[in-house]
Amino acid sequence: MDTRRLQFLLELSRHGSMRAVADVLGTTTSTVSQQIAVLAKETGAPLLEPDGRRVRLTPAGRRLAEHAVTILAAVEAARADLDPHAEPVGTVRVAGFATAVRRSVLPAADVLAERHPRVELRISEYEPYEAFAALLADDIDLALTYDFDLAPAGVDPMITASPLWTARWSLAVPAAEAADHGNTVQVFEAFRDHGWIVNSRNSADEDVIRRLASTARFAPRVTHRADSLELVEDLIATGPAPHVGLLPANRPTKPGVVLLPLAGPEVRLRAFACTRRGREVWPPLALVLRLLVH
Template sequence: MFELRRLRLLHEFALRGTIAEVAAALSYSPSTVSQQLAQLEREAGVALLEPDGRRVRLTAQGRLLAAHAARALELDEAARAELSSSADSSAVVRIAVMPTAAEALVPPALTILSERMPRLRVEMREMAPEVGLFELQARGFDLVVAEQYPGYTRPVSEGIERTLLGRDPVRVALPRGDRARGLADLRDRAWVLEPEGAAVRQWAVQQCRAAGFEPDVRYEATDLVAHARLVAAGHAVALLPDLIWTGDHASVRLLDLPGSPVREIFAATRASSRDSARVGAVRDALAEALAAHAPH
Protein backbone atom coordinates (compact mmCIF):
# COMPACT_ATOMS: atom_id res chain seq x y z
CA MET A 1 0.00 0.00 0.00
CA PHE A 2 1.38 3.41 -0.99
CA GLU A 3 1.36 6.19 1.56
CA LEU A 4 -0.46 9.28 0.29
CA ARG A 5 2.14 11.63 1.76
CA ARG A 6 4.89 10.02 -0.31
CA LEU A 7 2.72 10.03 -3.40
CA ARG A 8 2.30 13.76 -2.97
CA LEU A 9 6.08 14.19 -2.89
CA LEU A 10 6.32 12.31 -6.17
CA HIS A 11 3.52 14.44 -7.64
CA GLU A 12 5.34 17.60 -6.55
CA PHE A 13 8.59 16.37 -8.07
CA ALA A 14 6.82 15.71 -11.37
CA LEU A 15 5.60 19.33 -11.36
CA ARG A 16 8.67 21.12 -10.00
CA GLY A 17 11.52 19.03 -11.35
CA THR A 18 14.02 19.22 -8.47
CA ILE A 19 14.31 17.89 -4.93
CA ALA A 20 15.23 21.35 -3.69
CA GLU A 21 12.08 22.96 -5.10
CA VAL A 22 9.87 20.25 -3.66
CA ALA A 23 11.51 20.72 -0.26
CA ALA A 24 11.06 24.49 -0.37
CA ALA A 25 7.41 24.24 -1.43
CA LEU A 26 6.45 21.78 1.31
CA SER A 27 8.76 23.08 4.06
CA TYR A 28 10.82 19.90 4.23
CA SER A 29 14.58 19.48 4.11
CA PRO A 30 15.94 18.13 0.80
CA SER A 31 17.30 15.09 2.63
CA THR A 32 13.82 14.28 3.98
CA VAL A 33 12.32 14.50 0.50
CA SER A 34 15.06 12.23 -0.89
CA GLN A 35 14.57 9.70 1.91
CA GLN A 36 10.80 9.58 1.43
CA LEU A 37 11.11 9.15 -2.34
CA ALA A 38 13.65 6.38 -1.77
CA GLN A 39 11.17 4.67 0.54
CA LEU A 40 8.48 5.03 -2.13
CA GLU A 41 10.83 3.35 -4.60
CA ARG A 42 11.22 0.42 -2.23
CA GLU A 43 7.45 0.16 -1.86
CA ALA A 44 6.99 0.31 -5.65
CA GLY A 45 9.73 -2.21 -6.32
CA VAL A 46 10.97 -0.26 -9.34
CA ALA A 47 13.30 2.69 -9.91
CA LEU A 48 11.35 5.96 -9.89
CA LEU A 49 14.32 8.34 -10.24
CA GLU A 50 17.49 8.22 -12.31
CA PRO A 51 20.59 10.44 -12.53
CA ASP A 52 20.48 13.41 -14.88
CA GLY A 53 23.83 15.17 -14.55
CA ARG A 54 23.99 16.57 -11.03
CA ARG A 55 20.24 16.18 -10.59
CA VAL A 56 17.71 13.39 -10.90
CA ARG A 57 14.71 12.91 -13.11
CA LEU A 58 11.73 10.57 -13.25
CA THR A 59 12.08 7.23 -14.95
CA ALA A 60 9.28 5.93 -17.18
CA GLN A 61 7.93 4.04 -14.15
CA GLY A 62 8.29 7.19 -12.09
CA ARG A 63 6.18 9.16 -14.57
CA LEU A 64 3.57 6.41 -14.55
CA LEU A 65 3.32 6.36 -10.76
CA ALA A 66 3.26 10.19 -10.66
CA ALA A 67 0.18 10.13 -12.88
CA HIS A 68 -1.46 7.65 -10.52
CA ALA A 69 -0.39 9.84 -7.58
CA ALA A 70 -2.21 12.82 -9.09
CA ARG A 71 -5.40 10.77 -9.37
CA ALA A 72 -5.02 9.46 -5.81
CA LEU A 73 -4.69 13.00 -4.49
CA GLU A 74 -7.76 14.05 -6.46
CA LEU A 75 -9.79 11.18 -5.00
CA ASP A 76 -8.64 12.04 -1.49
CA GLU A 77 -9.67 15.67 -1.95
CA ALA A 78 -13.01 14.74 -3.49
CA ALA A 79 -13.80 12.42 -0.58
CA ARG A 80 -12.93 15.11 1.95
CA ALA A 81 -15.07 17.64 0.06
CA GLU A 82 -18.11 15.36 0.17
CA LEU A 83 -17.64 14.61 3.86
CA SER A 84 -17.21 18.23 4.90
CA SER A 85 -20.12 20.01 6.52
CA SER A 86 -20.69 23.58 5.38
CA ALA A 87 -22.74 24.42 8.45
CA ASP A 88 -20.22 23.45 11.06
CA SER A 89 -17.00 23.92 9.15
CA SER A 90 -14.06 25.58 10.81
CA ALA A 91 -11.59 24.42 8.17
CA VAL A 92 -9.26 26.52 6.04
CA VAL A 93 -9.63 27.64 2.43
CA ARG A 94 -6.35 28.86 0.96
CA ILE A 95 -6.62 31.37 -1.88
CA ALA A 96 -4.08 33.07 -4.14
CA VAL A 97 -5.26 36.29 -5.74
CA MET A 98 -3.88 38.84 -8.17
CA PRO A 99 -3.17 42.30 -6.67
CA THR A 100 -6.33 44.08 -7.88
CA ALA A 101 -8.48 41.29 -6.45
CA ALA A 102 -6.60 41.48 -3.14
CA GLU A 103 -7.53 45.14 -2.85
CA ALA A 104 -11.01 45.27 -4.35
CA LEU A 105 -12.58 41.81 -3.97
CA VAL A 106 -11.16 40.03 -0.95
CA PRO A 107 -12.24 42.54 1.76
CA PRO A 108 -15.95 42.58 0.76
CA ALA A 109 -15.90 38.83 0.11
CA LEU A 110 -14.58 38.23 3.63
CA THR A 111 -17.39 40.38 4.99
CA ILE A 112 -19.93 38.23 3.15
CA LEU A 113 -18.31 35.02 4.42
CA SER A 114 -18.14 36.27 8.01
CA GLU A 115 -21.94 36.42 7.98
CA ARG A 116 -22.59 33.15 6.17
CA MET A 117 -19.80 30.92 7.50
CA PRO A 118 -18.35 32.64 10.56
CA ARG A 119 -16.14 29.67 11.50
CA LEU A 120 -14.51 29.42 8.09
CA ARG A 121 -10.87 30.50 8.01
CA VAL A 122 -9.72 32.03 4.72
CA GLU A 123 -5.99 32.44 4.16
CA MET A 124 -4.94 34.70 1.29
CA ARG A 125 -1.68 35.32 -0.53
CA GLU A 126 -1.26 37.96 -3.19
CA MET A 127 0.40 36.35 -6.19
CA ALA A 128 0.79 36.77 -9.93
CA PRO A 129 -1.78 34.65 -11.79
CA GLU A 130 0.88 32.60 -13.58
CA VAL A 131 2.43 31.54 -10.26
CA GLY A 132 -0.88 31.04 -8.50
CA LEU A 133 -2.25 28.75 -11.19
CA PHE A 134 0.85 26.59 -11.03
CA GLU A 135 0.64 26.37 -7.24
CA LEU A 136 -3.04 25.44 -7.49
CA GLN A 137 -2.08 22.41 -9.56
CA ALA A 138 0.59 21.62 -6.96
CA ARG A 139 -2.10 21.82 -4.24
CA GLY A 140 -0.59 24.85 -2.56
CA PHE A 141 -3.94 26.66 -2.78
CA ASP A 142 -7.61 25.71 -3.01
CA LEU A 143 -8.71 28.59 -5.23
CA VAL A 144 -6.93 31.13 -7.42
CA VAL A 145 -8.33 34.41 -8.73
CA ALA A 146 -6.77 35.28 -12.07
CA GLU A 147 -7.53 37.26 -15.22
CA GLN A 148 -7.55 36.72 -18.92
CA TYR A 149 -7.23 39.45 -21.53
CA PRO A 150 -8.86 39.36 -24.98
CA GLY A 151 -6.86 37.19 -27.36
CA TYR A 152 -4.55 35.83 -24.62
CA THR A 153 -6.05 32.59 -23.35
CA ARG A 154 -4.18 31.11 -20.42
CA PRO A 155 -3.01 27.49 -20.76
CA VAL A 156 -5.59 24.91 -19.76
CA SER A 157 -4.39 22.34 -17.20
CA GLU A 158 -5.96 18.93 -16.72
CA GLY A 159 -7.95 18.70 -13.50
CA ILE A 160 -8.35 22.47 -13.15
CA GLU A 161 -11.76 24.11 -13.58
CA ARG A 162 -12.47 27.79 -14.17
CA THR A 163 -15.53 29.76 -13.15
CA LEU A 164 -16.10 33.22 -14.60
CA LEU A 165 -16.53 35.70 -11.75
CA GLY A 166 -17.19 38.68 -13.98
CA ARG A 167 -15.86 41.06 -16.61
CA ASP A 168 -13.77 44.14 -15.94
CA PRO A 169 -13.48 46.97 -18.53
CA VAL A 170 -9.98 48.18 -19.41
CA ARG A 171 -9.44 51.85 -20.28
CA VAL A 172 -6.67 54.32 -21.00
CA ALA A 173 -5.68 56.30 -17.90
CA LEU A 174 -4.25 59.76 -18.53
CA PRO A 175 -3.13 62.66 -16.35
CA ARG A 176 -6.01 65.05 -15.78
CA GLY A 177 -4.50 67.73 -18.02
CA ASP A 178 -3.81 65.46 -20.99
CA ARG A 179 -6.16 66.35 -23.84
CA ALA A 180 -5.57 63.22 -25.96
CA ARG A 181 -8.75 62.01 -27.61
CA GLY A 182 -7.76 58.42 -28.27
CA LEU A 183 -5.04 55.79 -28.11
CA ALA A 184 -3.44 56.94 -31.37
CA ASP A 185 -2.72 60.34 -29.78
CA LEU A 186 -0.42 58.73 -27.17
CA ARG A 187 2.51 57.69 -29.36
CA ASP A 188 4.76 60.36 -27.81
CA ARG A 189 3.81 59.76 -24.18
CA ALA A 190 5.78 57.85 -21.56
CA TRP A 191 4.08 54.57 -20.63
CA VAL A 192 3.99 52.43 -17.50
CA LEU A 193 3.34 48.72 -18.07
CA GLU A 194 3.81 45.45 -16.26
CA PRO A 195 7.18 43.69 -16.71
CA GLU A 196 8.06 41.68 -19.80
CA GLY A 197 6.55 38.21 -19.80
CA ALA A 198 3.22 39.17 -18.23
CA ALA A 199 0.19 38.46 -20.42
CA VAL A 200 -1.20 41.92 -19.79
CA ARG A 201 2.08 43.50 -20.99
CA GLN A 202 1.82 41.64 -24.30
CA TRP A 203 -1.82 42.61 -24.65
CA ALA A 204 -1.13 46.30 -23.93
CA VAL A 205 1.70 46.45 -26.46
CA GLN A 206 -0.57 44.88 -29.08
CA GLN A 207 -3.19 47.59 -28.43
CA CYS A 208 -0.61 50.28 -29.07
CA ARG A 209 0.68 48.58 -32.21
CA ALA A 210 -2.86 48.29 -33.54
CA ALA A 211 -3.10 52.07 -33.07
CA GLY A 212 0.06 52.52 -35.16
CA PHE A 213 2.90 52.97 -32.69
CA GLU A 214 5.33 51.22 -30.36
CA PRO A 215 4.84 52.40 -26.75
CA ASP A 216 7.70 54.23 -25.03
CA VAL A 217 7.80 52.05 -21.89
CA ARG A 218 9.82 54.02 -19.37
CA TYR A 219 8.37 52.50 -16.22
CA GLU A 220 7.62 48.90 -15.22
CA ALA A 221 5.75 47.77 -12.11
CA THR A 222 3.70 44.74 -11.13
CA ASP A 223 1.59 46.82 -8.74
CA LEU A 224 -1.17 48.59 -10.68
CA VAL A 225 -1.53 51.12 -7.86
CA ALA A 226 1.96 52.30 -8.79
CA HIS A 227 0.75 52.67 -12.38
CA ALA A 228 -2.19 54.79 -11.24
CA ARG A 229 0.01 57.02 -9.11
CA LEU A 230 2.47 57.62 -11.93
CA VAL A 231 -0.44 58.61 -14.15
CA ALA A 232 -1.98 60.87 -11.50
CA ALA A 233 1.39 62.59 -10.99
CA GLY A 234 1.55 63.36 -14.70
CA HIS A 235 4.53 61.15 -15.53
CA ALA A 236 2.94 58.39 -17.63
CA VAL A 237 -0.12 56.93 -19.31
CA ALA A 238 -1.37 53.39 -18.77
CA LEU A 239 -4.01 50.81 -19.64
CA LEU A 240 -5.82 50.03 -16.41
CA PRO A 241 -8.83 47.88 -15.46
CA ASP A 242 -11.77 49.50 -13.72
CA LEU A 243 -11.33 47.24 -10.70
CA ILE A 244 -8.30 49.22 -9.60
CA TRP A 245 -10.48 52.23 -8.85
CA THR A 246 -11.74 51.03 -5.50
CA GLY A 247 -12.22 54.66 -4.54
CA ASP A 248 -12.43 57.93 -6.49
CA HIS A 249 -10.58 58.13 -9.80
CA ALA A 250 -10.84 61.91 -10.10
CA SER A 251 -7.03 62.19 -10.07
CA VAL A 252 -6.87 60.76 -13.62
CA ARG A 253 -8.78 60.98 -16.86
CA LEU A 254 -10.17 57.80 -18.44
CA LEU A 255 -10.69 57.09 -22.13
CA ASP A 256 -12.43 54.11 -23.67
CA LEU A 257 -10.37 51.85 -25.92
CA PRO A 258 -11.50 50.84 -29.43
CA GLY A 259 -13.99 48.03 -29.10
CA SER A 260 -14.36 48.59 -25.33
CA PRO A 261 -12.30 45.51 -24.33
CA VAL A 262 -12.79 43.77 -21.01
CA ARG A 263 -10.67 41.33 -19.08
CA GLU A 264 -12.32 38.22 -17.70
CA ILE A 265 -11.78 37.59 -14.00
CA PHE A 266 -12.10 33.92 -13.11
CA ALA A 267 -11.73 31.59 -10.16
CA ALA A 268 -9.70 28.45 -10.78
CA THR A 269 -10.17 25.38 -8.59
CA ARG A 270 -9.25 21.73 -8.79
CA ALA A 271 -11.97 19.50 -10.25
CA SER A 272 -11.61 17.26 -7.22
CA SER A 273 -12.90 20.07 -4.96
CA ARG A 274 -16.02 20.82 -7.00
CA ASP A 275 -18.21 19.37 -4.22
CA SER A 276 -16.53 21.36 -1.46
CA ALA A 277 -19.10 23.64 0.15
CA ARG A 278 -16.32 25.77 1.64
CA VAL A 279 -14.53 26.39 -1.66
CA GLY A 280 -17.86 27.04 -3.35
CA ALA A 281 -18.83 29.59 -0.70
CA VAL A 282 -15.57 31.50 -1.18
CA ARG A 283 -16.01 31.49 -4.95
CA ASP A 284 -19.60 32.77 -4.64
CA ALA A 285 -18.57 35.52 -2.25
CA LEU A 286 -15.85 36.71 -4.64
CA ALA A 287 -18.35 36.77 -7.52
CA GLU A 288 -20.78 38.83 -5.43
CA ALA A 289 -18.02 41.25 -4.46
CA LEU A 290 -17.14 41.76 -8.12
CA ALA A 291 -20.78 42.23 -9.14
CA ALA A 292 -21.20 44.85 -6.41
CA HIS A 293 -18.14 46.83 -7.55
CA ALA A 294 -19.45 50.19 -8.68
CA PRO A 295 -19.08 50.87 -12.43
CA HIS A 296 -17.03 53.90 -13.43
Protein backbone atom coordinates in the same frame (compact mmCIF):
# COMPACT_ATOMS: atom_id res chain seq x y z
CA MET B 1 -5.65 1.87 0.99
CA ASP B 2 -6.58 3.86 4.11
CA THR B 3 -7.53 7.43 3.25
CA ARG B 4 -6.15 8.55 6.62
CA ARG B 5 -2.68 7.50 5.46
CA LEU B 6 -3.20 9.45 2.25
CA GLN B 7 -3.91 12.49 4.40
CA PHE B 8 -0.54 12.07 6.14
CA LEU B 9 1.23 11.91 2.77
CA LEU B 10 -0.67 14.90 1.39
CA GLU B 11 0.15 17.05 4.41
CA LEU B 12 3.82 16.07 4.13
CA SER B 13 3.82 17.19 0.48
CA ARG B 14 2.36 20.53 1.55
CA HIS B 15 4.38 21.24 4.71
CA GLY B 16 7.67 19.46 4.04
CA SER B 17 8.42 18.03 7.50
CA MET B 18 7.13 15.28 9.77
CA ARG B 19 6.94 17.76 12.68
CA ALA B 20 4.74 20.16 10.71
CA VAL B 21 2.43 17.30 9.68
CA ALA B 22 2.19 16.14 13.29
CA ASP B 23 1.27 19.67 14.40
CA VAL B 24 -1.38 20.04 11.68
CA LEU B 25 -2.99 16.67 12.33
CA GLY B 26 -2.59 16.71 16.11
CA THR B 27 -0.41 13.60 16.41
CA THR B 28 3.24 12.64 16.83
CA THR B 29 6.09 12.50 14.33
CA SER B 30 6.52 8.77 14.95
CA THR B 31 2.87 8.19 14.03
CA VAL B 32 3.33 10.20 10.83
CA SER B 33 6.41 8.17 9.92
CA GLN B 34 4.73 4.84 10.69
CA GLN B 35 1.58 5.63 8.71
CA ILE B 36 3.53 6.69 5.63
CA ALA B 37 5.71 3.57 5.93
CA VAL B 38 2.57 1.40 5.95
CA LEU B 39 1.27 3.31 2.94
CA ALA B 40 4.52 2.62 1.08
CA LYS B 41 4.08 -1.12 1.76
CA GLU B 42 0.48 -0.99 0.54
CA THR B 43 1.46 0.71 -2.71
CA GLY B 44 4.65 -1.30 -3.23
CA ALA B 45 6.61 1.87 -4.04
CA PRO B 46 9.09 3.96 -2.02
CA LEU B 47 7.38 7.21 -1.09
CA LEU B 48 10.18 8.97 0.83
CA GLU B 49 13.90 9.47 0.39
CA PRO B 50 16.58 11.14 2.57
CA ASP B 51 17.20 14.85 2.12
CA GLY B 52 19.96 15.79 4.55
CA ARG B 53 18.52 15.39 8.04
CA ARG B 54 14.99 15.42 6.67
CA VAL B 55 13.05 13.43 4.11
CA ARG B 56 11.33 14.38 0.87
CA LEU B 57 8.80 12.71 -1.38
CA THR B 58 10.09 10.50 -4.17
CA PRO B 59 8.62 10.96 -7.66
CA ALA B 60 6.19 8.14 -6.81
CA GLY B 61 5.34 9.89 -3.54
CA ARG B 62 4.61 13.16 -5.35
CA ARG B 63 2.35 11.42 -7.84
CA LEU B 64 0.46 9.66 -5.07
CA ALA B 65 0.10 12.96 -3.20
CA GLU B 66 -1.48 14.47 -6.30
CA HIS B 67 -3.93 11.57 -6.48
CA ALA B 68 -4.59 11.97 -2.75
CA VAL B 69 -6.01 15.46 -3.26
CA THR B 70 -8.63 14.18 -5.69
CA ILE B 71 -9.36 11.03 -3.67
CA LEU B 72 -9.81 12.89 -0.39
CA ALA B 73 -11.94 15.54 -2.08
CA ALA B 74 -14.19 12.83 -3.52
CA VAL B 75 -14.50 11.17 -0.11
CA GLU B 76 -15.48 14.47 1.51
CA ALA B 77 -17.96 15.17 -1.29
CA ALA B 78 -19.52 11.73 -0.77
CA ARG B 79 -19.87 12.37 2.95
CA ALA B 80 -21.49 15.73 2.26
CA ASP B 81 -23.88 14.10 -0.23
CA LEU B 82 -24.92 11.48 2.32
CA ASP B 83 -25.24 14.12 5.03
CA PRO B 84 -26.14 17.42 3.33
CA HIS B 85 -26.30 19.12 6.70
CA ALA B 86 -22.68 18.31 7.54
CA GLU B 87 -20.57 21.40 8.15
CA PRO B 88 -17.64 21.81 5.72
CA VAL B 89 -14.27 21.65 7.48
CA GLY B 90 -10.83 22.50 6.15
CA THR B 91 -8.26 25.09 5.13
CA VAL B 92 -8.58 26.56 1.63
CA ARG B 93 -5.37 28.09 0.26
CA VAL B 94 -6.16 31.04 -2.00
CA ALA B 95 -3.78 33.07 -4.15
CA GLY B 96 -4.74 35.96 -6.39
CA PHE B 97 -4.22 39.53 -7.49
CA ALA B 98 -4.93 42.30 -5.00
CA THR B 99 -8.12 43.65 -6.57
CA ALA B 100 -9.76 40.22 -6.60
CA VAL B 101 -8.71 39.56 -3.02
CA ARG B 102 -10.28 42.84 -1.90
CA ARG B 103 -13.38 42.59 -4.09
CA SER B 104 -14.18 38.87 -3.85
CA VAL B 105 -12.18 37.06 -1.17
CA LEU B 106 -12.46 39.42 1.79
CA PRO B 107 -16.30 39.56 1.65
CA ALA B 108 -16.33 35.75 1.40
CA ALA B 109 -14.00 35.56 4.41
CA ASP B 110 -16.48 37.61 6.44
CA VAL B 111 -19.30 35.21 5.53
CA LEU B 112 -17.17 32.20 6.41
CA ALA B 113 -16.23 33.65 9.78
CA GLU B 114 -19.90 34.26 10.58
CA ARG B 115 -21.54 31.15 9.11
CA HIS B 116 -18.83 28.54 8.55
CA PRO B 117 -16.12 29.09 11.17
CA ARG B 118 -14.55 25.66 10.53
CA VAL B 119 -13.50 26.69 7.01
CA GLU B 120 -10.31 28.74 7.11
CA LEU B 121 -8.80 30.81 4.31
CA ARG B 122 -5.08 31.32 3.81
CA ILE B 123 -4.53 34.17 1.37
CA SER B 124 -1.48 35.06 -0.71
CA GLU B 125 -1.14 37.90 -3.22
CA TYR B 126 0.07 36.46 -6.56
CA GLU B 127 0.07 37.58 -10.16
CA PRO B 128 -1.73 35.16 -12.53
CA TYR B 129 1.37 33.32 -13.78
CA GLU B 130 2.49 32.77 -10.17
CA ALA B 131 -0.98 31.59 -9.14
CA PHE B 132 -1.25 29.16 -12.08
CA ALA B 133 2.17 27.68 -11.25
CA ALA B 134 1.24 27.28 -7.58
CA LEU B 135 -2.09 25.69 -8.51
CA LEU B 136 -0.47 23.13 -10.81
CA ALA B 137 2.13 22.38 -8.13
CA ASP B 138 -0.72 21.86 -5.61
CA ASP B 139 0.67 24.60 -3.39
CA ILE B 140 -2.74 26.31 -3.39
CA ASP B 141 -6.35 25.20 -3.85
CA LEU B 142 -7.80 28.26 -5.57
CA ALA B 143 -6.23 30.81 -7.92
CA LEU B 144 -7.80 34.17 -8.74
CA THR B 145 -6.44 35.28 -12.11
CA TYR B 146 -7.19 37.80 -14.82
CA ASP B 147 -6.70 38.59 -18.47
CA PHE B 148 -8.08 41.19 -20.89
CA ASP B 149 -10.79 40.42 -23.41
CA LEU B 150 -8.60 41.77 -26.23
CA ALA B 151 -5.74 39.42 -25.26
CA PRO B 152 -7.22 36.22 -23.78
CA ALA B 153 -4.85 34.06 -21.74
CA GLY B 154 -4.53 30.36 -22.42
CA VAL B 155 -5.49 27.96 -19.60
CA ASP B 156 -3.87 24.59 -18.91
CA PRO B 157 -6.30 21.70 -19.60
CA MET B 158 -5.81 20.54 -15.99
CA ILE B 159 -7.40 23.78 -14.75
CA THR B 160 -11.07 24.75 -14.55
CA ALA B 161 -11.71 28.52 -14.78
CA SER B 162 -14.99 30.07 -13.59
CA PRO B 163 -15.75 33.70 -14.57
CA LEU B 164 -16.06 36.10 -11.62
CA TRP B 165 -16.54 39.65 -12.96
CA THR B 166 -15.32 42.10 -15.56
CA ALA B 167 -14.15 45.72 -15.29
CA ARG B 168 -13.65 48.40 -17.94
CA TRP B 169 -10.21 50.02 -18.23
CA SER B 170 -9.31 53.44 -19.60
CA LEU B 171 -6.21 55.22 -20.81
CA ALA B 172 -4.69 57.43 -18.12
CA VAL B 173 -3.08 60.58 -19.55
CA PRO B 174 -1.70 63.90 -18.22
CA ALA B 175 -4.61 66.20 -17.37
CA ALA B 176 -3.25 68.97 -19.61
CA GLU B 177 -3.60 66.69 -22.64
CA ALA B 178 -7.07 65.32 -21.97
CA ALA B 179 -9.48 65.73 -24.88
CA ASP B 180 -12.10 63.82 -26.84
CA HIS B 181 -10.03 61.91 -29.37
CA GLY B 182 -12.75 59.55 -30.60
CA ASN B 183 -12.70 55.76 -30.50
CA THR B 184 -10.05 53.59 -28.87
CA VAL B 185 -7.75 53.41 -31.89
CA GLN B 186 -7.91 57.20 -32.32
CA VAL B 187 -7.12 57.69 -28.62
CA PHE B 188 -4.04 55.49 -28.97
CA GLU B 189 -3.00 57.30 -32.14
CA ALA B 190 -3.16 60.64 -30.30
CA PHE B 191 -0.56 59.45 -27.77
CA ARG B 192 1.73 57.49 -30.06
CA ASP B 193 4.75 59.68 -29.24
CA HIS B 194 4.35 59.39 -25.46
CA GLY B 195 6.15 56.97 -23.21
CA TRP B 196 3.97 54.01 -22.23
CA ILE B 197 3.78 52.43 -18.77
CA VAL B 198 3.07 48.69 -18.40
CA ASN B 199 2.90 46.19 -15.56
CA SER B 200 6.24 44.97 -14.21
CA ARG B 201 4.94 41.57 -13.07
CA ASN B 202 2.48 40.61 -15.80
CA SER B 203 2.33 41.14 -19.55
CA ALA B 204 -1.48 41.20 -19.94
CA ASP B 205 -1.86 44.98 -20.21
CA GLU B 206 1.23 45.25 -22.42
CA ASP B 207 -0.29 42.69 -24.81
CA VAL B 208 -3.41 44.85 -25.07
CA ILE B 209 -1.42 48.05 -25.57
CA ARG B 210 0.72 46.53 -28.30
CA ARG B 211 -2.31 45.06 -30.06
CA LEU B 212 -4.21 48.36 -30.10
CA ALA B 213 -1.11 50.34 -31.01
CA SER B 214 -0.56 47.98 -33.94
CA THR B 215 -4.11 48.71 -35.10
CA ALA B 216 -3.21 52.42 -34.91
CA ARG B 217 -0.06 51.61 -36.94
CA PHE B 218 2.67 52.36 -34.41
CA ALA B 219 4.86 50.49 -31.93
CA PRO B 220 4.50 51.83 -28.37
CA ARG B 221 7.67 53.03 -26.68
CA VAL B 222 7.52 51.29 -23.28
CA THR B 223 9.58 53.38 -20.89
CA HIS B 224 8.40 52.36 -17.42
CA ARG B 225 7.19 49.16 -15.79
CA ALA B 226 5.25 49.37 -12.53
CA ASP B 227 3.07 46.94 -10.58
CA SER B 228 1.55 49.63 -8.35
CA LEU B 229 -1.36 51.56 -9.87
CA GLU B 230 -0.46 54.46 -7.59
CA LEU B 231 3.02 54.56 -9.08
CA VAL B 232 1.54 54.55 -12.60
CA GLU B 233 -0.41 57.68 -11.65
CA ASP B 234 2.69 59.31 -10.16
CA LEU B 235 4.67 58.67 -13.33
CA ILE B 236 1.91 60.20 -15.45
CA ALA B 237 1.31 63.21 -13.21
CA THR B 238 4.88 64.16 -12.29
CA GLY B 239 7.22 62.26 -14.60
CA PRO B 240 9.98 64.16 -16.43
CA ALA B 241 8.42 63.34 -19.81
CA PRO B 242 4.80 62.77 -20.91
CA HIS B 243 3.61 59.23 -20.20
CA VAL B 244 0.36 57.28 -20.49
CA GLY B 245 -0.88 53.87 -19.29
CA LEU B 246 -3.96 51.75 -18.67
CA LEU B 247 -5.92 52.11 -15.41
CA PRO B 248 -9.34 50.87 -14.20
CA ALA B 249 -12.09 53.12 -15.57
CA ASN B 250 -13.80 53.57 -12.18
CA ARG B 251 -10.60 54.49 -10.34
CA PRO B 252 -10.53 57.90 -8.61
CA THR B 253 -7.36 59.56 -9.86
CA LYS B 254 -5.06 62.14 -8.31
CA PRO B 255 -4.79 65.70 -9.67
CA GLY B 256 -2.85 65.80 -12.91
CA VAL B 257 -4.23 62.50 -14.24
CA VAL B 258 -7.36 62.04 -16.38
CA LEU B 259 -8.91 58.79 -17.59
CA LEU B 260 -9.96 58.76 -21.24
CA PRO B 261 -12.76 56.30 -22.03
CA LEU B 262 -11.98 53.54 -24.51
CA ALA B 263 -14.78 52.39 -26.78
CA GLY B 264 -14.85 50.69 -30.14
CA PRO B 265 -13.36 48.47 -28.86
CA GLU B 266 -13.66 48.58 -25.07
CA VAL B 267 -10.84 47.24 -22.93
CA ARG B 268 -12.14 44.91 -20.22
CA LEU B 269 -10.26 43.05 -17.52
CA ARG B 270 -11.79 39.62 -16.82
CA ALA B 271 -11.39 37.94 -13.42
CA PHE B 272 -11.54 34.16 -12.93
CA ALA B 273 -11.60 31.64 -10.08
CA CYS B 274 -9.42 28.67 -11.06
CA THR B 275 -9.06 25.20 -9.54
CA ARG B 276 -7.39 21.95 -10.48
CA ARG B 277 -9.90 19.99 -12.56
CA GLY B 278 -11.94 17.69 -10.31
CA ARG B 279 -10.91 19.37 -7.05
CA GLU B 280 -13.87 21.74 -6.97
CA VAL B 281 -16.07 19.03 -5.39
CA TRP B 282 -14.14 19.19 -2.09
CA PRO B 283 -16.79 20.70 0.24
CA PRO B 284 -14.74 23.58 1.74
CA LEU B 285 -13.50 24.62 -1.70
CA ALA B 286 -16.97 24.19 -3.23
CA LEU B 287 -18.36 26.46 -0.51
CA VAL B 288 -15.75 29.16 -1.16
CA LEU B 289 -16.39 28.98 -4.92
CA ARG B 290 -20.12 29.45 -4.36
CA LEU B 291 -19.45 32.54 -2.26
CA LEU B 292 -17.10 33.98 -4.90
CA VAL B 293 -19.18 33.26 -7.99
CA HIS B 294 -22.53 34.14 -6.40
